[in-house]
Amino acid sequence: MTEMVRKITLSRAVRTMQDLFPEEYNFYPRSWILPEEFPLFVAEVRMMKENDPAWKPTFIVKPDGGCQGDGIYLIKDPSDIRLAGNLQSRPAVVQEYICKPLLIDKLKFDIRLYVLLKSLEPLEIYIAKDGLSRFCTEPYQEPTLKNLHQVFMHLTNYSLNIHSGNFIHSDSVNTGSKRTFSSILYRLSSKGVDIKKVWSDIISLVIKTIVALTPELKVYYQSDIPTGKPGPTCFQILGFDILLMKNLKPMLLEVNANPSMRIEHEQELSPGVFENVPSPVDEEVKVAVIRDTLRLMDPYKKKKKDNLSQPSEPASEKKEQLSEGGSTDKLEHDSSKNPEASLPSPCLKQVFPKYAKQFNYLRLVERVAALFIRFLGVKGTTRLGPTGFRTFVRNCKLSNSNFSMATVDILYIDITRRWNSMGMDHKESAPSV
Template sequence: MHIMSDHYVKVKVQLEQLKCAGVVVGDTETAEEQEQQQLQVVTDAPPLQPPQSPIHVSLHVRRDTSKCLATARTRSKSRTKYGSYDRSVTTRDASAAGQRLDNAPSLQIKGTGKVLQEKAEANGNVAAGDHTLKDTTSARSRDDANANNKPVKKRRPVTVDTSKAKTSLEALKISIRHLKWKEFPIGRRAACDIYWHGVSFHDNENISSGQVNKFPGMVEMLRKINLSRAVRTMQELFPEEYNFYPRSWILPEEYQTFATQIRLAKEASDSSTCSSSSSSSPRATFIVKPDSGSQGDGIYLIRDPSDLRTMATTSSSGSGSVSVRQVVVQEYIQRPLLIDKLKFDVRLYVLLRSLEPLEIYVAKEGLSRFCTEPYQEPSAKNLHRVYMHLTNYSLNVQSSNFVHSDSRSTGSKRTFSSVLARLAAKGADVKRVWSDVIALVIKTIIALVPELKVYYQAEIPPGKPGPTCFQILGFDILLMKNLKPVLLEVNSNPSMRIEHEAEVSPGVFEYVPSPVDEEVKVGVIRDTLRLMDPLKRQHTGAELEQDILLEAGHPVERAGPEGDQHLAAAALPSLCLKQVFPKYTKQFHYLRTVDRIAAIFLRFLGVKGTMRMGPTAFRTFIRNCKLSNTSFSMASVDILYIDITRRWAGTQDQSREAGMPLQAFVEAFFYLAGRRFKSLPLREQVLSLVEQCEAALGGQQQQGHHPEDRPRPLRISHAPQAQNSPALARRGQDFRLHQTLRPSPKANSDH
C-alpha cells in the first residue's frame, strides 16, 4: 500500500471536481479505475510511462461545492490496482472544449497527464469556464468587458526635496500640499524630481538628475557690479532700449571717470543757475550700493565724490590684510511716483524656466513696499533719512511707523494690483504700465543670458549627467512720476517668507502670518511647480491640452484614478504666471546680439568645464573666422589678447581661472568690429562681424573639418540685421517712455 503525500491528495480532489463539474468520463467504476491509474503512475513512476498525449477537458465549477467535497472524501477510500487508462471523454465535449480553450493558459496536473486550461487569476488560482458552446460566447463577452475596464495606472506623486529650502520652506510646504505632491523634508537617498534650494545651485553638490530651482552662476551674475556691466554692454548697442537702468559707475576702478563727470555736471548746473532766476532741475544725487550687499545693508546717498566713505576693509581672519570693497554708484531717481505722499517700489517675481530655448514668465501679482516717512527731494539735511529714501522692507520694518496690515490695499506692504487700481481710478493707462514693466523684464534677462550660459556649460558640460534648472527672480522696480519703470536691482534669492515678526504682548515677539505675502508668494511657488511638473511633460498631446484647460479652470472628465487627480487639480486657481517670452519673441529677438557673440565664445573654449578662453583658442577664433590680414597680424592678435585679459584680470579676482572671460571677449569683439567696419555705427559694426563669423564657421561645419579644429557647436539664435530692426523705426519720445507688446504669431500663448 502506497502512502499518498499532500500533493497527491490535491490532485485527487481536482479530479473529483472534474466529476462534480459534469464532465462525461464513463461510468463510475471506469472513473475510479482512471483515478487509481493516475495515482499508481505517481507511486510507480520508474517502471511505468505516462500517456503520450494529455487529454483536454473542460472545467465547470458548480456552486454546490459541498457535494464535490463529499464525493471526494467518499472516493478517497477506494484503492484499486493499476489498470488501463480510460479515455472515454465523448467526442462532442472534447471538441467543444478544444475550440473554447485553444488560446487559454494551461496548467498540467502532475501525475495525471491531464492539462487544465483556463484563465489564470492574479492570485495563482485557475478560473473555471463553461463547457458548452453556448456559454463560450458569454464568457468571451465578459473577457472583452474586463479588457475595456482595465484599471488605469495611478500617476505617482512628484517628489520634492525641501531639505535646503530655508526661508521659503513654509510657502513651499503649502504649495506641495495644494498639488498633492510628496515632500522629503530631510532629503532621501533615491533621486527626487525637484530639489528646492534656498541660496544657490551648490546647496547640494550630489545631484545628477531631476530639476533644481537655481541656475549655476545666478548669484554671481546678479551682484550689483556684474548686473551693471551686463546692462552697460547692452546700452552701448541699444541705448534707447536700455534707458530704464540709471547711469552707474563701478568703484574704485572708475572713480576718476565718476569724479570728472560729476565735476563737469556741477559746473554746468552752476552756470545755468546763474543765468536764470530759478533752477529747472535739482542738483544730482547718487546712491552708493555695496557689490554683494543685500537688504539695504551699506546703502547711503551722496552729492559729491568727496562724500564717499572709505572702501578699504580689514580682513576678518586676523591677518591684517587690507582689501578694497567694491561698490556701484548710481544716479538717484529724485522724482518718483508717490502714493499717500510715500515713495514705494515694486517687487515683481519672474520665473526663468529655461535658458535654451529662452522661456520667461512674469507673475501677474507683485508686492508694493512703501517707505515709512513722507518723501522729500534730497537735500543736505535729509540725505541720511533712510526711511524716506530707501524702500527696502528689511529697513522700514524697523521703523515705528511701519504698518502691518491684512488688507491688500493698505499698510506698508500692499499688492501691486491695488496700486494699479488707484492709478486707474486717476485715469492712468495701467495697461501701458504693465507693457513697460514686461519689456523691462525681458530686456534685462536678455542681457543676463549670455553669461549664464557660460556658467551653465562650465557646471554641466555637454554630455555630463546633471539636473535641469529653473529659478524665481525678484525684480525691484521703481515707477517715476511719468509712470516709466526704472530697474533698481534683481535679486537671485528673493524672500519667500510668508510671516513677519510682531509684538504679541509687551516685550514678547512672535512670527505671525502675513496674508498679503502668502497670497502672492504661495501662488508664485505653486504655479512654478506646476509649470515644472516633470510628469506633465510625459503626457500625450490630448492630455496636455486637457491639462491646459484644467489650469485655466475648466473641468475635464477623465476616468480612473489619474482622472481623479486631474479633477482635483481643477480646484486650483488659474496660473498666476504669464508667459512673456517666447510669446513676444518678434519684438525683442533682435536684441540678442551679445547672445550670438557668447555662442561663438563657447565654440572656442576647448576644454569642457572652463569659463575662460586661452591664447591658443583666441588665435584659433581669429584664424577660423578669417579676421587676420596684413594690417592685423597674429602678433597683433596676441598683443590684443594680453592687453584685454590683463585689464579684466583685476576686475574679477574672485576667479582662480586664468584666461579671457566672456565680458573681455565681448570687448575684444567690439574692437575687431570697429577695425573691420569703420564706416558703420557700433551696432551695425558688431552685427556685421557676427554674421561674418557665423558664415565662416557654418562653412567649416559643412566641409567637415577635423573635430579638434571645429569646436563643439551651440545652438545660435539668429537675429535680423540692424537695418531691418524695429528699433530703428521707434526713435520717438513715446517709445522711450512706453512700449506696446504684441504676441508673436508662432509663440506659445497658452499661458
C-alpha cells in the same frame, strides 16, 4: 545667477547694452563702479555741473554684496563718498538717485515682481501677474542735506522699514506698509492711468534686463551643465525691484537671485519675545508664484498629459453636464484624473518667447556668446590648447592655401608667448569673453 545679479555685474551688463542700444536701456540709472571708476565719477559729475549749473543731483551708494538695505547711503557730492574704511575690500556701485518717484499716500514705494527664468536654451521667461508694493514709512521729500540720512523716507527696503514705529501691518492686501501691486494699479486706474501701458513698459524692462544678463550667463551655464541633456536642467525665480517715476516710467533698482519667499512676519509680544504671524499680502502673491513654478517645471508633466489625453467632448455637451444635476460627480472625476483642474488659474504669464520678435534685435551680444561657445568649445575660462586652437580656426574657416595649419601652430605659440610675458595686472583686466 547669484554672481550675475550682484550690483556691479548687473551694472556692467546693462552698461554694455546701453552703449549699443542707449534708447532701449534708459530704464537703469546712470551708474559708476567704485573704487575703480571713482576718478571717472568725479570728472563726469563736474563736467555735467559745468554744463548745467542748475543741476543739483543726489547719488545713492550701494555695496556690491549688500542686501536688505545694508550699507546704503545717499550723498550730494562725490567728495562725500566714504573712501576711508573698507571700500577696497567691499566695492560698491554709486547711482544717480531718482528724485521724482510716484507717490501713494505721500509715500515713496517700490515694486517687487517675481520672474521665472524657466530655461536659457531656448530662452523662456515668465512674469507673475501680481507683485508686492513696499512702502517707506515717512512722507517723502526730495533729498536735501538735512534729510539725506532719513532712511525711512528714502529707502523702500522692507527689512529697514519694518523697524519704523510707523510701519503698518495690515490684514488687507490693499492697505498697510506692504500691499499687492494690483491694488496700486487699481488706484491708478481709477485716476485714469493707462494700466496696460504701465504693464507693457514693465514687461519690456524685464525682458531687456534678462537679455543683458543672458550672454555671460550662457557661458557659465555651458561650463557647468552637461550638453545634450533634454529640456531645462535648472530654473531660477528672480525678484525684480522696480520704481515707478512720477511720469509712470518704470526704473530698475536691482535684481535679486534669491528673493525672500517668507509668508509671515515676526511680531514682538514682549521685550525679546517674538512669534511668527501670517502675512496675507505675502501669502497672496508668493504661494501662487511657488505653486505655478512647480506646475511649469514638473518634468513628468508632458508624460502625464500624454497618458491622460483622451478625445474631448463637444463644448455643448460639457455645458449641459454642468447645468444638469449630478454634474459635481463629473467634475470630481475629472479632477481626480487631472489634479491641476482643481488649482487656481496660473499667475505666471509667459512673456518670452511670446514677445520674442520685438526683442530679437537686442540679442546681439548673446549671439557673440553663442559663437564663443560653439567655436571655442571651452568651458568657462579654461585655457585653449593647440588642438582646440586648430579646431577653432577650422570651424571659423580661416585656413586656406596661404594660411596653413603649420602657420596656425606658429601663431598659437606666438600668442601663448605674448600672453605669458604679460603682467598679471594686464591678464586680470583682459576680458574672458
